Amino acid sequence: MAEGIMKRLYGTGCYVQSAGVKNDLEIDGFAIAVCQEIGVELSRHRVRSLDEMRGWGDDLSSFDLVVALTPASLHRALDLTRSYAIHVEYWPILDPTGMGQGREERLGYYRQTRDMILARILEKFGPARSGWSPPA
Structure with missing residues (x-):
């Protein structure tokens, strides 16, 4: 989520890559769904590790x-x-993986995580340079 949000906010103004400790998972469908809600596209994102x-x-x-x-x-x-x-x-940041019972509750946790990441990015790097601002 962080890479997609960062790219949406700042475009090509900075180089961003996200990586995990290990690469044994596909991108999470809940992460894709909650990012689509705010106009961030993750469906083509590839999961990779720091070692990769x-x-x-x-x-x-x-x-x-x-x-x-x-x-x-x-x-x-x-x-x-x-x-x-x-x-x-x-x-x-809250790790929403496996949290909640049922789709809507899980989506709620993923939204919290997305919003936490978005807030931290804006706090650290300032307003969007791409002209895009997330929906309120």
């Missing part, structure tokens, strides 16, 4: 900031970036 990024030739030293959304991703990011001048931040 390195394996594909992404130069981690070219990044200025890594934002970790889970304790596990924070530890992995700190480990991978320890020899680079990269700032690593931890944003404790």
